[in-house]
Structure formats: C-alpha cells, structure tokens
C-alpha cells in the first residue's frame with residue numbers, strides 16, 4: 001500500500017535506491033541504464049560528486065533566501081554564465097523551478113512587453129500541432145498535444161496551431177527539404193494574416209521537438225524563415241528549449257544550429273540535470289528594458305524563483321557542460337546514430353531514425369514503405385517500454401496522434417558522460433526489446 005499519488009496509476013514501479021553514473025539501481029539491486037535521463041534530464045548521470053558537493057556547500061551556507069529581499073551568489077553567477085554563452089540579444093535570466101513555469105513566465109512576459117509598448121491588442125499565441133510546452137494551463141494551451149489538452153480545453157486561453165516541421169511525414173514527393181521547410185513556415189504568415197498581426201504576440205516552438213514525436217529536428221532554413229516572419233510583424237519568437245537545450249543536441253543552446261536567436265528562450269531539465277528542480281526564462285535586453293522603463297517590474301513570481309540551492313546545483317552543472325562535456329555530445333551522438341542505424345536501419349517496423357546530438361529517436365511503423373502506423377490499441381510503445389525496462393534499459397517510448405496520424409516512437413537521451421562501449425549496451429538491450437515486442 002502506498003500513499004504516493006503515482007503518475008501512472010496502474011504501474012507498480014521498482015524503488016530507485018541509488019544512482020551510479022549512467023545507471024539507476026533499485027532496492028533489489030537491479031541496474032537500469034538510464035537511456036533517456038527520465039525525459040532528457042540527467043545529462044550528467046546520477047552520482048556527480050561536484051554537483052553534490054556544490055549543493056551541500058550551498059545548503060551549509062544558506063539554502064534559501066526569498067528574491068523579494070535578496071539575490072544570491074549562485075543565482076548571479078549562473079545568470080552571468082548562461083548569458084555569456086547565449087545566442088546574441090539574450091540578456092536577462094528569470095529563474096523558476098521547471099519547464100512549465102518557464103513557459104508560463106514567457107507567455108506573461110510577452111504580454112506585459114506589449115502592454116508596456118502600448119500595443120494592447122496583442123495577446124494571441126501561435127504554436128505548432130506537434131508540440132508539448134508543459135502541463136500548467138498556459139503551457140498546456142500553447143502545446144498542440146490533443147490528448148493532453150482535451151479534458152482541460154474549457155479552461156484554456158485560445159491558441160492557434162500551425163503545421164509542424166516534420167519531414168518524415170510532411171515533405172511532399174518532388175519537394176526539396178528546404179522547400180518543405182519554407183512551405184510549412186509560411187503557414188505562420190497565413191495564420192498571422194488571418195488573426196491580424198496587431199492581435200498576435202508570439203510564436204512558440206521547440207527547435208528540436210521532444211516528447212510529442214521524438215527528436216524531430218527542423219529542416220535547413222525553416223527557423224530562419226520563421227524568424228523573418230516574426231520580425232516582419234513585430235511578433236516575439238519564444239523558443240522552448242526545455243528538452244533540447246543545455247547541450248542535448250550538441251550545442252549549449254539548440255537554436256544555435258539553426259542560425260537564429262529567440263526573443264525569449266526557456267530552459268529547464270538539463271539545467272539542473274535532475275540534481276535540483278530548476279528552469280529559466282532568458283529574454284532580450286529590448287524586452288527587459290521595456291518592462292524596466294515601463295511599470296518597472298515583471299508582474300509575476302513564485303516563492304522559489306532564484307532558489308539559491310537550485311542555482312548552486314545548476315551552476316556546478318553548467319560549469320561542467322561548458323567546461324568540455326558538451327563537446328562529447330556530437331561525437332557520441334553520431335556514434336549512437338550509426339549504432340541505431342546498424343541495429344534497426346533494415347528493421348521492417350522502423351520508419352525513421354532521427355535526431356541531433358544525444359537526442360535520438362526511432363519512429364515505429366507497421367508498414368515501412370507506406371509509413372502506416374500501428375493501431376494505437378496495440379500499445380506498441382508501452383510494450384516496448386516494458387520490454388526494454390525488463391532488459392535493464394530505461395527509455396522513453398511514446399505514442400501520440402498528430403494530424404490524425406498515430407505515431408509510436410522511442411526517444412533516447414542518455415547522459416553525456418556515457419562511454420562509447422555503453423552505446424553497444426543501449427542498442428543491444430533495445431534490440432532485444434524489439435525482438436520481444438515486434
């Protein structure tokens with residue numbers, strides 16, 4: 001009998017006893033390779049001595065001081081380092097406790113920015129159908145994930161959703177990847193015209209899509225066109241790097257690879273690497289100054305913003321990421337991609353193997369040539385999750401419906417500290433799970 005309100009009510013999960021590098025060990029001594037870091041959280045693995053020491057040292061000095069009265073050394077240093085490495089224009093950091101909170105803050109800051117500028121009708125948000133931005137109401141309304149949205153739809157702000165940039169399913173025969181990207185980006189233009197640009201405040205997107213479809217990178221030129229459309233209409237670009245940021249795709253900020261910058265950028269997960277709950281919203285100097293010179297303060301806040309212990313943990317994480325760890329991500333990611341292609345490239349139920357850095361996914365289909373998905377009733381992703389877990393691999397198989405098409409995929413987001421040898425262990429365990437289920 002448990003009094004914990006479990007996330008998955010039917011599951012009877014093992015009890016995580018301790019962490020050992022890339023492994024989680026349960027109370028029976030069974031070891032699980034953490035193949036997805038929960039969901040792209042544990043970039044340093046589970047027993048990093050420096051992060052642990054930083055947390056201990058901070059708690060011994062002062063665990064918490066409310067930002068209504070104080071700032072703290074770790075918060076100041078963390079913000080400096082984040083901005084020093086950030087894409088051009090981003091200048092200020094607002095710390096929160098997770099990804100959804102970062103997205104809520106982003107939406108409210110966007111709205112307040114336009115109020116400060118006297119553009120009071122700007123309130124509409126445009127996002128994409130293939131997206132997840134969090135489970136709080138504003139973030140949930142922004143995301144396009146129908147299954148998560150539906151029960152709560154009467155509570156939500158009105159949001160528009162345009163096509164995702166999902167080359168595997170969206171690119172037409174005879175169309176180049178570039179042409180495809182421009183075509184779907186232009187849906188933003190059409191939606192802005194329909195709403196009237198004077199009513200639109202922001203476009204929101206994940207540079208590399210995470211939970212809804214599994215590590216979907218944009219095609220070349222897509223985000224440049226999106227940036228151009230936003231600029232033409234004075235609309236803010238909010239990039240959600242909660243999952244794909246903090247080195248996960250090979251650069252500290254994912255958008256660097258697409259040659260664009262955001263007006264507001266959200267990070268979480270890998271920022272605290274699971275050692276502490278922390279997220280952040282970065283914003284441009286232009287936005288910050290409009291607020292500072294207008295009403296003088298951002299009309300938002302939570303008790304734990306800028307939590308010193310969480311910031312101390314994140315600072316220790318970020319020093320490791322920027323001190324060489326992110327440099328491991330692309331070579332390891334390429335090796336992982338090659339190993340996945342070796343193991344699954346010819347599998348009759350594998351439609352696509354994709355991703356960037358250590359953010360990789362396999363899309364599973366019933367018919368490879370026709371790209372026909374499995375009937376969701378077969379619960380392929382759940383069966384794979386269980387079979388992989390039995391093999392001692394924790395990974396993140398997900399299913400979802402986008403534009404009426406069901407998709408099953410397996411997301412891999414292993415720790416950046418993994419060795420080349422462990423790539424073989426991951427693909428071997430996953431291959432045995434595939435054999436059990438498919």
Ligand code: PMP
Nearest residue numbers: 098099100132133134210242243
């Ligand atoms: N945005 C994205 C892209 C995410 O993947 C997630 C979490 N999966 C969130 C926002 C929400 O973050 P959190 O669960 O920390 O609230």
